[in-house]
Amino acid sequence: MGIVTFHAQSAWLDGAAVRDVRIEVAAGRITAVTPGAAAAPGDEVLTGLVLPGFANAHSHAFHRALRGRTHGDGGTFWTWRTAMYALAGRLDPDSYRELATAAFTEMVLAGWTAVGEFHYLHHRPDGTPYEDPNAMALALRDAARTAGIRLVLLDALYLTSAPGQPVLPEQRRFSDGDARAWARRVREIPADESFRVGVAAHSVRAVGPADLAVVAETAWDLGAAVHVHLSEQPAENEACRRAYGCTPTELLDRAGALSPALTVVHANHVTDADVALLGARRASVAACPTTEADLGDGVGRTRALHDAGAVLALGTDQHAVVDPFLEARGLEGAARLRSLRRGVFTPAELVAALTTGGHRSLGLEGGTIAVGQPADLVAVRTGSARTAGSDPAQVVLTATAQDVTDVVVAGEPTVRGGVHRTVPEERLVEILRSRS
Known part of the structure; x- marks a missing residue:
């Protein structure tokens, strides 16, 4: 050429x-x-x-099928999750490929040129692997190629429903049984220039301290980005304190997982000490403002995190909206509501979150012309x-x-x-x- x-x-x-x-x-x-x-x-x-092309730092492609279908009865994040589990139980590699093709195409039309897909629909609904254990991951790869978007597959470890508790029946397809089995499967996913493989721990609800260390080790070996949902809901913080006597951020730090390669997703309910830790480790924070508003997650401390040294990125998460500009405005709008002043982030900082911040989060080059x-x-x-x-x-x-x-x-x-x-x-x- x-x-x-x-x-x-x-x-x-x-x-x-x-x-x-x-x-x-x-x-x-x-x-x-x-x-x-x-x-x-x-x-x-x-x-x-x-x-520059925008990088969507956090996506669950299959959630797109829930748009406009979960508002009638109100509820909370936890009641929404029930509908999400029901949808997850209906998907197979073929239907997943089609749905993800639509989700990724919508992203490209909106200006996203790269996406981090936080992937935990690994196996059949009863938890048994497909003939190819990575069939669902490869369905996502195929969808991204059809849509023409760069894909970083963030393959997520998911082992417990709560600290020390086995997965629920509706979560069985998310689990590989143990962390080493998960790591072996991830290493078999064939990556290429437009399809990169990263790793994730779903959350501290789903991955305990010893297994967090396995995730960090696997990311290091692969030279890959590592992501984790963090402090999206107060209940997560409370469960972590009961189980481990610390916040989720502190637990990640104890496990050696806090680093510039780590992206924490949401971070809506972090303490002053958490903010300082995330900033000192130069972690990325993937805010998902339209999803956080849609699910009633609360308003994050994004300016404080940025000022402490964390790098901000933006994601569409459950795709209540697929619009990078609305995510950027949501970041600024939430910060205004929290601070009672305008211009908490400059326009250039908002563009950076969509571009350089998103690419850094995914371990990709890009974000500048x-x-x-x-x-x-x-x-x-x-x-x-x-x-x-x-x-x-x-x-x-x-x-x-x-x-x-x-x-x-x-x-x-x-x-x-x-x-x-x-x-x-x-x-x-x-x-x-x-x-x-």
């Missing part, structure tokens, strides 16, 4: 919007960036503001009913996914004019209707 050149009407360079930028690409990577350059014959023209970086680009309309008149530097606070016109992944146009190149909108709608 030869050199392809994109001309951006405006592009996000070093935390600012810069006009008239030519971006040369070869073999999927950026080879030259020239600001202040007019378009040349043969350039692929990208109008509006061109941002710079020489040597993957050529992942997102063009956003600046003249829509939502964005017209906005300062380009503040478009992250006015745009929505509807304003994404073009998405380039590894130098290949995957979305043009709001249309996905391989998955027509009617096919996406058909899949989601059939799986709800």
Whole structure:
């Protein structure tokens, strides 16, 4: 493949919007960036503001089938979880592949070019492995390839329903029985350039201290990212204190799992000591504002975590909404509600959470438009009913996914004019209707 050149009407360079930028690409990577350059014959023209591709740091693809179906009776996170378990019990590799294809395609249309899939639907509903023990993981790989998104599979260890308690019947398909069996299975997943394998501990409810150390060891051996749900609900903290006499963050630290390679997901209910620990270890924090609002999880301490040294990323989690701009605004909105002031995060910090923060969380290169970086680009309309008149530097606070016109992944146009190149909108709608 030869050199392809994109001309951006405006592009996000070093935390600012810069006009008239030519971006040369070869073999999927950026080879030259020239600001202040007019378009040349043969350039692929990208109008509006061109941002680096967004990295979705936390996804459960199968949750997409619950959108708009769990609100009638109110309830809590725990009652929502019952509906989620029922859905999980109905999926097999074929239906999972279809549902994930729709979820990942929706992400690409919204500007996400990479996703971390927190994966724990490993086996048959009764807990017995498929003929290929990684059939469900490979279904996700196939779905990501169809959608054209970079996938980091975060294969999750899940051994207990609560500290010291066996998994519930509806959780049996999540469990490998013991940590070493899980680690052996994970090492057999075939990775490649667009399909990376990371690891996860589901939570301190599902993984005890000794097994947390196995997760950390496996991540180290594989050179992989490691993720864990952390302090999403007060009940998790209370159970951890009863079982271990400490907070979930402190338990991770005791197990040697806190490091720059670790991403904690949510962290809504962390103490001052937890904030200091996470910051000192330079961990990433994947906030999922639309999900946390949808499930009534509470408002996190994201500014304090950032100031302490943690790196912020954003995820769509259960996909109540698939819109990077709404996640960014949710991060800022929650921080405003907590602090009673505006501008808790600058627009540049919000873009960083979507780009460099998300890529760091997943152990990926990317997140900037710079020489040597993957050529992942997102063009956003600046003249829509939502964005017209906005300062380009503040478009992250006015745009929505509807304003994404073009998405380039590894130098290949995957979305043009709001249309996905391989998955027509009617096919996406058909899949989601059939799986709800």
